Amino acid sequence: MKNISYITILISVGLLFASCKQERKLPFYGERHAETVKDANGKEKIDTVYQTIPAWSFLNQDSVVTTNKATDGKIYVADFFFTSCTTICPTMHRNLMTVYNDFKTNPDIMFVSHTIDFKYDKPHVLKKYAQKLGVDGPKWQFLYGTKDSVYTLAEKNYLVAVGEDSTAKDGYIHQGYLVLIDKDRRIRGAYDGTKEEQVAQLKKDIPVLLAEYKK
Amino acid sequence: MRKYIINTIFFIFLVAIIVSCQNQETIDLQNYMSNGKDIYKTKCQNCHGENGEGLGQLAPPLTDSVFLKANKSRLACFIKNGVNETLIIHDKEYKEKMPAFPELADIDVAQVMVFVTNSFGNKQGFVPYSQVSKDLQNCK
Numbered sequence A: 001m002k003n004i005s006y007i008t009i010l011i012s013v014g015l016l017f018a019s020c021k022q023e024r025k026l027p028f029y030g031e032r033h034a035e036t037v038k039d040a041n042g043k044e045k046i047d048t049v050y051q052t053i054p055a056w057s058f059l060n061q062d063s064v065v066t067t068n069k070a071t072d073g074k075i076y077v078a079d080f081f082f083t084s085c086t087t088i089c090p091t092m093h094r095n096l097m098t099v100y101n102d103f104k105t106n107p108d109i110m111f112v113s114h115t116i117d118f119k120y121d122k123p124h125v126l127k128k129y130a131q132k133l134g135v136d137g138p139k140w141q142f143l144y145g146t147k148d149s150v151y152t153l154a155e156k157n158y159l160v161a162v163g164e165d166s167t168a169k170d171g172y173i174h175q176g177y178l179v180l181i182d183k184d185r186r187i188r189g190a191y192d193g194t195k196e197e198q199v200a201q202l203k204k205d206i207p208v209l210l211a212e213y214k215k
Numbered sequence B: 001m002r003k004y005i006i007n008t009i010f011f012i013f014l015v016a017i018i019v020s021c022q023n024q025e026t027i028d029l030q031n032y033m034s035n036g037k038d039i040y041k042t043k044c045q046n047c048h049g050e051n052g053e054g055l056g057q058l059a060p061p062l063t064d065s066v067f068l069k070a071n072k073s074r075l076a077c078f079i080k081n082g083v084n085e086t087l088i089i090h091d092k093e094y095k096e097k098m099p100a101f102p103e104l105a106d107i108d109v110a111q112v113m114v115f116v117t118n119s120f121g122n123k124q125g126f127v128p129y130s131q132v133s134k135d136l137q138n139c140k
Helices: A002-020 A089-102 A123-133 A147-157 A196-212 B002-048 B065-070 B072-081 B106-117 B129-137
Strands: A032-038 A044-050 A057-059 A065-067 A075-081 A109-115 A140-143 A162-164 A172-174 A177-181 A187-192 B087-089 B092-094
Touching: A075 A089, A075 A196, A089 A109, A089 A177, A089 A196, A089 B002, A109 A147, A123 A140, A147 A162, A177 A196, A187 A196, B002 B106, B065 B072, B065 B087, B072 B106, B072 B129, B106 B129
Parallel strands: A075 A109, A109 A140
Antiparallel strands: A032 A044, A057 A065, A075 A177, A162 A172, A177 A187, B087 B092
């Protein structure tokens, strides 16, 4: 009899802890503003609107015009690099490769790498780079675009600093962030691709973000 | 008896000299290894990896002891002047250009070379700075 009451107490304490645990949710990055919207019943209410990635269109590693439609219904990881970079890019992509391999079979995830070397990194150069890195297929897109379009997208929308710099060893400078974008094109995370522990965090955050859409 | 003692002392001296010589080389090797590791981290690790594993077909691994041994006198040139030829490493072709590191002094090249050839499963021993300087003068 005493045993049963012990077990009851144990279970209720367990339940208490379980109900306390809140689901982890990723933050929203960038600017936000309040907007009055009408809900399904025509009732007006105030909602927060977050910064989103605008429409884009670039050539991918197969010289095919690729737009933001390719990422529709997917979450994706974006970064900025260039193929002749000898400083942080190899480390970034070495680490991103491990994320790619972890989620290879998940159709809800994509990878998008923009080159900032508009002079040299034409699609065939990107193709060769992708192959040598060990990437095949459309899951990881390597995109080529004009200086203006790529640099604006990087700085204004993905919040990653990029630039030409003749004093830098390889001619360009940029930050090594891996930016996590949700299915509604909002920024949900930024991870330093050169740091293993931050990349490990990205691997943990991707399932959290996917879970948001499972409800 | 006296002769015996003198001989013994002389012999001990001789042994001590040899032992201390070896010690000097061991100390040099340790110095080169620890400095070389720092240089490796800042200049080489991005592409060749923390464990010398390379990066896909873009950068070769540094684990091919046979290659390292066969090209021993050219390694210093590779490090300082970069590589612009196809190299076959572990039976695979690597065609990408390796950048030059002209900012490395001869001693830096020697240290990082000793580090690489004695890490990642390689064990090719000490190469003094003077030898590396000579190698660097004979670069093609």
